[in-house]
Amino acid sequence: MIRAFGIVLIATLAGCAATPPTPEEAAARCEERARAAQAPTGGVSVGVNSNSGVSTGINIGLSGDFLRGRDPQEVYESCVIELTGETPIRPARLRSL
Template sequence: MRLVFALIALLPLIACGPIPRAQAERECLQRARLAEHPRGELGVGLGSGGRRDVFGEITFSNDYLQGKDPSQVYRNCVVQRSGEMPSRPFTSIPASHY
């Protein structure tokens, strides 16, 4: 019975373990991308009866505000999540993969 309780108590720690490097690279790519510069969109719409709509959104990260190097952000994130170095540097990932 104690073994069962001990295993249940360890479950949260198991969830914090490393993830596969490829998965970490995919997850960290967005973070590094936001460290480069803010992202956003702006839209203007015109509806029937002359109704106008304007909307916008801007996303930026603390890494960007702190002036961190996106390559370093990517590398640190991958190592932290997977325990391994990235398979290739951030600068070699084509923009189309963003």
């Protein structure tokens, strides 16, 4: 009985995980990936507190698509197709460099 319940539970969870994103969700996720293919990302932080004084931080991100020199528009289109099995519903909204 417990084993059968476990199998049903796993099958149910697997079905939920396999639900593809909506076309708009896929577009938003893939735009982020395409933006990362355009240029390195990063940020700088500076903070002050009474215990440790001044703190600073720097982070730089380089996507594999950027390092391989992939076209951001192609990254977007292939990502949407991979997630939904369909072509994009709209062009990517990417920042201009």
